[in-house]
Amino acid sequence: MTEFEEEVYRALLRGGVAEGAPEGVRVAIARLVELGLVRLDGGEGAVAVGPEVGITRLVRRRMLEANAELRRVCEAWETLPALMSERRGWGFGDVVERVEEAELDERICSxxxxxxxxxxxxxxxxxxxxxxxxxxxxxxxxxxxxxxxxxxxxxxxxxxxxxxxxxxxxxxxxxxxxxxxxxxxxxxxxxxxxxxxxxxxxxxxxxxxxxxxxxxxxxxxxxxxxxxxxxxxxVSAGLSARERRILFLLATVAKDEIAAREMGMSLRSYRRHVADLLARLGAVNRIQAAVLAKQRGWI
Missing domain, CATH: 3.30.870.10 (Endonuclease Chain A)
Known part of the structure; x- marks a missing residue:
């Protein structure tokens, strides 16, 4: 999800309309519908799905994609020995060599x-x-x-x-x-x-x-x-109770002002904590941070 798509989603959560070129907004909404974060009502209006439902859908989608990719990787791996067994017939003698276990570490290290x-x-x-x-x-x-x-x-x-x-x-x-x-x-x-x-x-x-x-x-x-x-x-996320609470609010509360008030801190302090957590997660935006945090069991 791009930063602009996140802005459109947040605007819809607030019941407003995102700023930007109409065509760009339409494209962003179409992408959000595809991700399950927005639905179209009977009059073709865009309605944001609640964060608690939307983020869960994103996590499930990401996990299904990852599992499918790993299955394909495993299937490809299992075919390798069979292909290698044909190496003589295919003229692989000069490019494939069997290394016995006793000398394997030495060959790799060299x-x-x-x-x-x-x-x-x-x-x-x-x-x-x-x-x-x-x-x-x-x-x-x-x-x-x-x-x-x-x-x-x-x-x-x-x-x-x-x-x-x-x-x-x-x-x-x-x-x-x-x-x-x-x-x-x-x-x-x-x-x-x-x-x-x-x-x-x-x-x-x-x-x-x-x-x-x-x-x-x-x-x-x-x-x-x-x-x-x-x-x-x-191994050691080392999250404090406050940081876990901020991540939870990040995933469930649309407005920073509301989240900061629930944390009992200034908006500026709250946003500084959010920026630190995004950096630790390696996330490019807040929705991705919430997805990654849920995937890793941080919230």
Whole structure:
């Protein structure tokens, strides 16, 4: 939802008409109808749906879209081993290599530590020795780009969370996915490591240099990344009771003046708190902030 669409929605909640070009307002209303935030009465007039109903609809829509996307990702992943099994017939001998489990970490580190970008999805805790960790932290300090996705299940392990948070703060940005993920490492968008057997432990990996395979894997990673949540936001939102109350009012009260009065604070103070919460959520507007807060269980 754009900022203008949010302005139109808020204007309709107040029973007024949004300012702006008539055609732009009509387009915005059509979009709000599509999102379930506005309905058209018998006379073709636009009526805003209450925030408590509208935001719930947005959350449900977003979750359905995310689940559908993750199902497509899983289906695509399951076809990969079958395709790789045909690699000899397709002339993949020079671009696909099987790496045994015993040497897998060494092969990945030898490439990753000299890379400019590494993308990873991990289904279990991954640790390296002190010497490799020191070099990794030094490379992260030099500004190389690392991003890692882990499943929410892994957050049950306090030591894994502590280790992941250390890397996250050093520059290996971690996000948490609600669903299970298949292990994947992509180095400089040109080499990918995937399990030799789907869901197979200690089965080694396939090291793939075929650009036609690596590019879709990068796209897969980015799609999961877009639906995942920042590790520190997810682990320790650290919201106070007042901040939770402000988020609730943000989702249910149309006017800032009313919300500020209910909070017993000035309008300026209320809006400052709202701006801080939007920044923590990474939201571009208040409706998106309310959706994200509900998705993360903050309200």
């Amino acid at each position: 490439l990753a530590l000299d890379a400019g970008e590494v993308l990873a999805m991990r289904d279990q805790e991954w640790r390296v020795g002190a010497e490799v960790l020191s070099r990794l932290l030094r490379r992260l300090g030099e500004g190389v780009r690392w991003r890692t996705i882990i499943p929410r299940e892994l957050l049950k392990d306090a030591e894994a969370v502590e280790y992941g948070t250390r890397l996250h703060r050093a520059g290996d940005r971690h996000r948490v996915a609600d669903s299970a993920v298949q292990p994947l490492v992509i180095v400089d968008r040109s080499v990918a490591f995937v399990p030799a057997v789907v869901n197979g432990r200690r089965s080694g990996a396939l090291m793939i240099r075929q650009s036609g395979v690596v590019a879709p894997l990068v796209d897969l990673f980015e799609r999961v990344w877009d639906h995942a949540i920042d590790l520190e936001l997810d």
